[in-house]
Amino acid sequence: MKKFKLSLFLALLVFLGGYTYLWYLAANKLEMAVIDQVTVLEEKGYRVAYGAIRVKGFPLRINLEIDDPLIEAPGPVAASLSITGTLHGYASIFAPTAVDFSADQGVEIKTALLGEDNNTVLRAAGLTAQMPLPKPFQDFKVTFQNPHIGAVDVTANSLSLGLKLHENDRALDLYTFEMIEIDPGKQLVSSFPQVIKNLKAQLSLKGKVRVDVPLETALANWYESEGTIDIGTLSMEWGDLKVDLEGTFALDQALQPLAAFSAEIYGLNEILTKLSELGFIHENILPLLKASLNFLKESKKNDKGQSIYHKVAVTVQDNDVVIGSIPVVKLPPINWSKLGA
Numbered sequence: 092m093k094k095f096k097l098s099l100f101l102a103l104l105v106f107l108g109g110y111t112y113l114w115y116l117a118a119n120k121l122e123m124a125v126i127d128q129v130t131v132l133e134e135k136g137y138r139v140a141y142g143a144i145r146v147k148g149f150p151l152r153i154n155l156e157i158d159d160p161l162i163e164a165p166g167p168v169a170a171s172l173s174i175t176g177t178l179h180g181y182a183s184i185f186a187p188t189a190v191d192f193s194a195d196q197g198v199e200i201k202t203a204l205l206g207e208d209n210n211t212v213l214r215a216a217g218l219t220a221q222m223p224l225p226k227p228f229q230d231f232k233v234t235f236q237n238p239h240i241g242a243v244d245v246t247a248n249s250l251s252l253g254l255k256l257h258e259n260d261r262a263l264d265l266y267t268f269e270m271i272e273i274d275p276g277k278q279l280v281s282s283f284p285q286v287i288k289n290l291k292a293q294l295s296l297k298g299k300v301r302v303d304v305p306l307e308t309a310l311a312n313w314y315e316s317e318g319t320i321d322i323g324t325l326s327m328e329w330g331d332l333k334v335d336l337e338g339t340f341a342l343d344q345a346l347q348p349l350a351a352f353s354a355e356i357y358g359l360n361e362i363l364t365k366l367s368e369l370g371f372i373h374e375n376i377l378p379l380l381k382a383s384l385n386f387l388k389e390s391k392k393n394d395k396g397q398s399i400y401h402k403v404a405v406t407v408q409d410n411d412v413v414i415g416s417i418p419v420v421k422l423p424p425i426n427w428s429k430l431g432a
Contacts, residue, residue, distance in 0.1 A: 110150065117187035118146045118153050121180075124188045124224040125155065131225070136165030153187055155180030170202040170212070188224040193217070198235060211241040215250075229256045232267070248272035263295035263321065280365050288328040295321045307346070307427040314342045322352070333357040336405065343408070346427060350407040357400045359384065363419075372419050380417050387415065 122144060129139045142158030157178040163171040176196030182189060198215040215235035222231045232253040239246050253267035269291035278285045298318020301309045320340040327334045338352030356362075360381055367377045387401045406413045412420040 114149050114153070114184050117182070117184040118149075121153055121155060121182055121187040121190070121224075122146050125157070125180075128225055128227065132162070138163040138165075148181075153182045153184060155182070155190065170200065173199050173201075174218075175199075190222060190224060192220040192222070213241065213250075214239045226256075231255075244276045246274045246276070263297065266292075266294050266296065268292045280362075280369075282365070283330045283332070288330075290327045291324065292322065292326075293324040295323070297321070305428070310342060310346050310427055314344075314346060318342070325352075331358040332362050333400075338405075345424075347410055347424060348407045348422070350405075352405040353402075354405050355400050355402050357398060359401045359403075366420075376417065376419065380414065380419060383415055383417060 125144060132139050138161070140159075140161040143156075144158075145156040146153060147156070148154035157180070159173075159175065160178050161171065161173045174194045174196065175198075176194065178192060178194045180190045180192050182191070195217040198213075198218050199211060200213040201211050213235065216237040218233055218235050220231070220233040223229060232251065234249055234251040236249055237246070238250040248271045249269075250271075251267070251269040253265075255265040255267075269289065271289050273287040273290060274285060275287070296318070297320075298313045298316040300318070301312055304312070318341065322336070322338055322340060325334075325336050334354060334356050336352040336354035338350060340348065340350045343349045363372060363377060363380060366372045367374055372380070384401050384403065387403050388399055389402050403415050407422070410422040410424060411418045412422060
């Protein structure tokens with residue numbers, strides 16, 4: 092019995108010693124991965140600043156704390172992300188470089204695009220993020236809580252951005268976007284609620300994108316590299332209006348929008364009526380448009396029973412928005428040089 096107890100005690104000591112060694116090894120690996128990432132960013136011209144880095148949490152998990160972090164991108168974009176307070180990171184000893192980050196204090200994103208004075212693009216009450224190190228943007232997602240978008244004075248419950256990069260050139264990089272409970276600050280369309288329930292997208296990008304040149308030049312280079320945006324999902328839910336579409340977006344030779352979508356639209360008749368009242372659709376076209384769209388009605392079952400929707404093709408070419416085969420809106424030409432000035 093004594094030998095058994097001694098063996099059990101020694102086994103426990105070995106286990107605790109081994110676990111302690113593994114924890115400190117994993118904690119050191121995480122801390123070095125963060126420091127190495129800072130070095131890589133600084134070599135690329137980024138400015139990185141923070142108050143202190145601490146690793147704690149033994150024995151249950153690895154807790155990383157970074158005080159008052161600031162990351163500022165180089166070049167004409169000159170965007171910066173700053174967090175007031177502590178950025179917390181959480182990882183397992185078995186995967187110490189797969190980190191979940193969170194911050195529950197002030198988050199601010201600024202940009203000095205093309206040499207302008209610093210403008211606050213976004214403020215948020217906090218954030219959560221998941222990313223692998225040492226390649227944080229290879230499979231990255233960040234969610235901002237209660238974001239406020241400065242230039243357009245829009246608020247929301249949350250804003251999520253995702254990025255998944257592939258090292259294989261044949262695989263498309265994937266971008267995701269989701270915004271929930273969007274308040275534009277005023278009622279955009281009468282009889283529609285002020286708050287848009289959600290807006291989300293999943294898309295992939297082809298072509299070369301440059302950020303070191305003016306906007307119009309960057310778009311021209313993107314067009315010349317046969318740039319396209321493949322939209323796997325683009326959906327919006329706003330009152331009785333619900334839109335789900337997929338398709339492709341590009342630019343024509345004049346750098347104007349060129350798009351083709353397949354869409355399922357719930358509440359289409361109501362929104363067409365509102366667009367006519369606002370002057371976007373001529374009142375003489377509206378009856379013909381509604382009559383032609385009646386042939387495109389379909390239905391599907393859901394929790395509320397049968398839902399009626401329109402399944403239509405939507406195209407944009409020569410600044411004309413066409414639903415089915417009928418032009419409904421003529422968009423003004425976009426002057427990219429003014430937008431990027």
